[in-house]
Amino acid sequence: MKITFRIEYRTAWGEEIGVSINGNETKLIPLSTRDGIIWEGKTEYEVEEKDKILSYRYGVYRNHRCIRLERGNMQHIIPTIVSKKNISIQVDDSWRDLPINSFLYSSAFSRHYLLPIEHSFNYSTAGNIIFRALCPTLRHRNQKLGISGNGEVFGNWNPEKPIEMFEIKQNEWIAVIDASQLNYPLEYKFVAIDEKTNKVVEWENHNNRIINQCDVHPTRIYTTPEAEVFFNAKLPKVAGTTIPIFSLKSEGSFGVGDFGDLKKMIDWAVLTHQHAIQILPINDTTITNTWTDSYPYNSISIYAFHPMYIDLRQVEKLKDEKLQSEYDTKQQELNALPQVDYEAVNEAKRSYLKLLFKQEGKRKLSTNSFKEFYQKNAHWLQPYAAFSFLRDKYGTPKFSEWPEYTIYKKEDIDNLCDTKSKSYNEISFYYYVQYLLHIQLLNASDYAREKGVILKGDIPIGISRNSVEAWIEPYYFNMNGQAGAPPDAFSANGQNWGFPTYNWDVMEKDNYQWWQKRFRKMAEYFTAYRIDHILGFFRIWEIPTHSVHGLLGQFVPSLPMSTSEIESYGLPFQKEFMTKPFINDKIIKEKFGEKSEYVVRHFLRHEHHDIYSMQPKFDTQRKVEAYFANKSDEESLTIKEGLYSLISDVLFVPDRKDKNLYHPRIAVQNDYVYKQLSWKEKEAFNNLYNDYYYKRHNRFWYEQAMKKLPTLTQSTFMLCCGEDLGMVPDCVPWVMNELEILSLEIQRMPKNPAHEFGHVWEYPYRSVCTISTHDMSTLRGWWEENYNQTSHFYKHIMGHWDETPKIASGWVCEEIIKRHLECPSILCILSFQDWLSMDEDIRNKDVEAERINIPAIPRHYWRYRMHLSIEELIKCDKINEKIRNIIDENERN
Template identity: 65%
Template sequence: MKLTFRIKYRTVWGESLRVVINDDDKNSLPLFTRDGQEWQGTFNYDLPDNSDVVPYRYTVFRNEECVRKEFGAIPHSIIKGNAQQHHFIFDDCWRDLPEGNHRYSSAFNGIPHTEEPKKLTDNVGCCITFRALCPGLRHKEQKLGIIGSCNTLGNWEYYRPLRMQEVMPDVWSISIDASSLTFPFEYKFVALSSKTGAVEEWECGCNRTFHIQPLLRGETYFPTETEVFFNLPERKIAGSAIPVFSLRSEGSFGVGDFGDLKTYIDWAAETSQQAVQILPINDTTRTKTWVDSYPYNAISIYAFHPMYIDLRQLPALKDAEKAAEYENERQKLNCLPQVEYEGVNKAKRAYLRDIFTQEADNILSSEDFKSFYSKNEEWLKPYSAFSYLRDLYGTADFNTWPEYSTYDSEEIDKLCDKEAETYPEVSFYYFLQYVLHVQLLAAANHARSKGVILKGDIPIGISRGSVEAWVEPYYFNMNGQAGAPPDAFSANGQNWGFPTYNWDVMEKDNYQWWRKRFSKMAEYFTAYRIDHILGFFRIWEIPVHSVHGLLGQFVPALPMSADEIKGFGLYFQKEFMTEPFINDYMLNTIFGEKSDEVRNTFVQHDHHDIYRMRPEFDTQRKVEAYFAGKTDQESLNIKEGLYSLISNVLFVKDRKNPEMYHPRISVQNDFIYKQLNWQEQEAFNRLYNHYYYQRHNKFWYDEAMKKLPVLTQSTSMLVCGEDLGMVPDCVPWVMNQLQILSLEIQRMPKDPKDEFGHVYNYPFRSVCTIGTHDMSTLRGYWKEDAQITERYYHYELGHWGEVPQDAPGWLCREVVNNHLNCPSLLCILTWQDWTSIDESLRNPDIEIERINVPANPRHYWRWRMHITLEDLMKKDDFNEQIRNMISESGRI
């Protein structure tokens, strides 16, 4: 087969273009140019026999290194014509993301209905293959066609167009005998009725014109692929967000499960919602206590939490006495207002053990299980072995295990061998993950069949005690802790405790670790939220000796030298500015009557009224260890006061080079800053603003553009980014370029000049919501600060008079309506905020509805719906309200 590629692309000196066929990067085909703009090349290439559609992309190389590749999950397509065609000629344009890339995602396309391309008969001498990208069709009702000014193309008669085939999702093609066409001709792409074949809609714009040099026998010409647009309103969607564990049905076991998720999808579809968003569902079983309720601290990026198994979908337990005991326990747990995490997991785990003992032979020998195992063995074996060893040694901290603390694949293979004594224990975890896969896939396919987007959540971090940290430690920096700088959630910053990523290592294999993770997600979800997308630009890394987040630094970052600091007009004093500054005034102010106790126990006198921390208390972790188990308020106050002493520095030393420095975050609120005179404060503020808001924009842009294009285009899922917090200017640059949906929350406006976001100004490419799982509900927010509530009521909602004390249903309905009518592509509201519109339905206990308090690292995640899904489906008036509000907003 001879292939000729032609493309116009302006390069700079030293760059060249290549073609990569079928993702075979190692055998790229070099193109040639005379002017650095028009490139072409002809090659003999054997196309694979097992596919009628072969993808290819253009790449830019410099010094034998790929420096740019076409974006997008949709590559160019080689579409085979017939056996007599031996020379394919392609005229192409460089393709970045298609316009409105979200429309090409699996979120908007449901179940793909692809067809084999129709081949022409062998007596056709030469042909033309048209290729078009068109995501805007109603797939069950419409097909793409082509119509034009010559007889073969129907002479513009609306009932005589040619129907094209969808050879890949949203990629349409048709091959036409070139001798049957009259050149030059005009044509258009059209939407056809699937039933009658007649034209229903014409593409926008002027007629297209076509004229080429005559083709030789055996040649197939591929004109440039084109995007096709019809004059249709942009589709917008409404949906709801709820954690799976929060679902409640009459038959659930005290916690939501994947069967309940399926029912919730039914409710969403019944109320015209077309999106359901959930929190992470990965296995978090580390301690087997309620601490494991935190869903962002998973022990595996692939394995799901066993508590989400719907026991109703399993074979019945044959032991009638045991079955009755479990049913009694289920009823007790299911009546509780909140999730009893430990009780639920203990009971469900015991039940699953009994079912496994009863059904293991049947399930593990089934063809369906064998298929699942072969596709997932790479992660399933290490996860199952890890879980067995965690149970055996009573801890997920593999560093403390007496054996297997260092991962050895050969030793783990022996542990997982079918003949080994440990196999029954290891295979129990195979069984759990297989059942979870089957049930989640069923829920996911149910969502697709209902036209509902199922949106997952990808946490930014991994647990230190996780399978990935055990198996692939080279991907992580274990001597740092990931977190977030101070924000509206936490004045001291957030310390998540996760190791940070070794991006240099990940880059070497083109971020394979992430691409595998995303591919696994795509089996179930059609959209996903990137938790803390800022972490792909830079992560807030906190030293392992710190508890709070104030002593962190951005990684990667550009630290400052002492001379550069002086260049801002601030005389650099290393000890004064980088060691905790402690004096009598601070001790008296922070500790009051306990100040002498602190002087005698935790600090030592240095000179004049200056103190330093004693060596045994000179880090926050040492202080934390001293106060372990002391929960009285006095001890807690002293501990927090000592933390603040230790973080009272003006600069933080760079993690790699102690002679380079970073201005400490939010230090303007601390005592050390107040020791500076007004000139020094002004100089420090100039330096601070330069460092945090100007210095890194291009640097962090480049960092993100190394990673995010590869990751976001590795699947067809719709990509949404959680871009809250301290957002550098380069973040919207990247998100706009990659068409990643932003997150818009009215109480956290993107413009620092605004107290509230203006919903009518939200960008189209965004997800809007009233609040997230990290925030209070709408009704909770209404009661947090009376002054803020008053300004919101008067200035943002435009009401006069006295502010209602508790947000009444009519007011909540107004806020919900404002969000539904905003320009955002997705409007996804928490279930609590949906129910707030109905005073007869909503939970009377406002506080119990809050899911998480980020400032509390040991928060118990246990909120549940206060009514069952069965009751929810029967709330006709409430459900009708939602349908009407969504319909009136045009989100249908």
């Protein structure tokens, strides 16, 4: 098959254009130019009989290195020629980045069908023209794309005689026309055709397209550039629910939500005309086998699912009837609890699965279905199973403490996992569990697609430092730092997640394959996903390992300041005073009161006059933490927190790599050292601080994000949503707009600093709006937190001037929910608790019991459960009808 590629692209001196076919970057087709504008090149491509289409992409190269690639996961496509005749194709193209409204091409909005490629094209000896077009969401409206125009071939503009196009890939359409039948100049439009009547129902919103002449002869096919086609139909808007899977509850649950319950939740979504379900991370977090493992963002594997999500109703019963009866009783006991008993649930499910594996495992692992699963997933499944086995064997996930296998060597693990190994039976148990989880989640995922429901997953920003990935791929991580977040509305001291940070320099060398494989695996189950803390792809808040709080962190990567640069702002640099904790008698008295003498005697060292320093054995927060490890009385906790704050009372933090460069300490304006500055020094410091945190890094962080996010977000067809909360630099919306990533909009966390509350009517269409997240109090909980704040909201946002209700009554919640559904956001995904807040009869009477997480508590117990079962919920006609009606009224369907 002979192909001539031609594209108009204005290059700079030294740049060249090349084409890669079917993703093969090693066999690049070089194009040449005479004028630096029109580039052309030829190739012969051997087509196999099974090939239906050929995809290709243009790139700009300098010194044989790609410096710019066409953006997006939709490459140019042409149908292959199934013909023995010597026919060539002339392809005219234009450079293509993301299509307009590219998110509509995602699997979230192509979810109603899976299109097989059925059309092969046997070209006649006469020349043909291939028309190509991109047009999303037609199938949602039971329509297909066509062409109407002048001349008999195009039906002479007759709406009953359009040319039907074929959807050769989802949302990508072609038509093959015999060029000998065309009259020039050719005028035409793309049209939407009703699938049943085959009549035109809408004409594209575009001037007539014109082809004046086409150089086609009997052995050449001419291919037009892809056209983006737009109609006047309303863009889709969707409503949905967010809830952790562990919080789901049905009559057959085993004390915790599972993948079977997810299917039931999809049924409720369909009943109430919702088209999206959003969940929290579902990866395995088994580290200590205690309730502290309930934190879903601290996974030990980016691939493996948590065993507690297995629906035991979908697996075989135990043949031992007495044992089965005992587990049935245990199921009823655990399912009656108002919250998840994490330890009891996991102990019961684990023991049941081990008995079942002993009974059924050998047979299950011999099936073709399992063998296929293992073959596709062995690259992560085997290391995960080996890690889990060794964690249990040695009683710790800290592989650095294992007596053997501390350093991962594939050959050694292959031997450990060999079918003839003594350990194989225990290791293969983990294969078995992950296989069951895969089958059950895939079943729920397919069910969501069939029902037209977007299933939205969650990709955590971090991994556990005691994880499979840290063990087998340590070169991808910086283990000497802790990821977290600077102070925000969630936590005054910042958040310390404890995760290692990423070594982006190493990841860049293989084009971020670690992330791409992670995203592609997720795409097997989900049609949309949330990038947890998307700011981490611009820069991450890295906290030194000796810190407990997040105040002594610094952004990585970042541009630290020299002493001369600090002084250029009018602030004389005093290293001792500005970089060491400032502690004097007054501070000690204010902070510790009657315990001041005790604190001075046990933890501080007198330097001179009324100035003190920390004793060396207490000069880091981790040392203080270790000292108070077994003390839980209120006095000890107060002293511990006071010492933490003394240690972080510095004006500048030395750079992690170069100790002669510095970062202004985050939120230091609230601390004592700042108060020692003169008004002139404070003014200089504030100017420095604002430049550093809000201006200095914008272009730098933009470039950092654009190295990573285009590759990652375009590695699958999932709909990409970013959690862009916290200390958001100006460059974040630049990147998210350029890549068409959906933002997150929360009214109580306005993006506009001039507003006390967000204006829902100003939200961008390309966004996800919600009222509360898992890190926040619910709508009802927030209403009761601060009466003055609630009164401002009630009067200035809701427009009521009577006395503000002390609690959020049903009608108050309904009014707030309606306004969110009315907003422009493409997705309005509300928490399950907030949906039910509209009905005072069925909502949980205990507002506090609805809280999922409190970020200020580092070891929070994640155990929230629905207070009624899904079966009961489906029978609640009043609230279901209310949800259905307000969704329909706002055309979110």
